[in-house]
Amino acid sequence: KAGVTQTPRYLIKTRGQQVTLSCSPISGHRSVSWYQQTPGQGLQFLFEYFSETQRNKGNFPGRFSGRQFSNSRSEMNVSTLELGDSALYLCASSLIAGVGTDTQYFGPGTRLTVL
């Protein structure tokens, strides 16, 4: 079974631009979560989608948004990029949401650099 895939793997943007990152979950998984990883703040939860609905959201500004499609693939968008948005963005998928025993499987991440 193929793992979680994320595209692109690397991205360089300039301040003020916007960016869209994509995540394809493991086949059959319906929940997708996004995390931001930086050296200073570590891994921080962005949002979670389940059945095309945002189920949970972390403490990030409205510039960060996401969506999930009917095939469970998810995209996240960051508008008006700032230097501080430079980070590794991780996507994780799980079978369903809201169940403590469910395991999250992580993708390799997209490395975003904002110049």
Added chain:
Amino acid sequence: AQRVTQPEKLLSVFKGAPVELKCNYSYSGSPELFWYVQYSRQRLQLLLRHISRESIKGFTADLNKGETSFHLKKPFAQEEDSAMYYCALRAEYGGSQGNLIFGKGTKLSVKP
């Protein structure tokens, strides 16, 4: 507030020595805790969870509710254990289980 603290950024031990990676949490409810590991150039992956009470790759972790800790232990470290280890707490959301809250991670280096 829900929080996970890993007090050591870096832990260096020799091969064959015992290792303990510390994790403390702050959570008002009944916690669900995990250890994730990231080997060099690999993706983040689940190592073990407290609910399973299992031993993976010789690692164990016991939930101590009194001390609000979930330390990861291995009696004899191996060089291949060198990696970044993250302790995580699953938060509650809307009455059910929600997102993971991660500690900042501990880099374990096992020297030959």
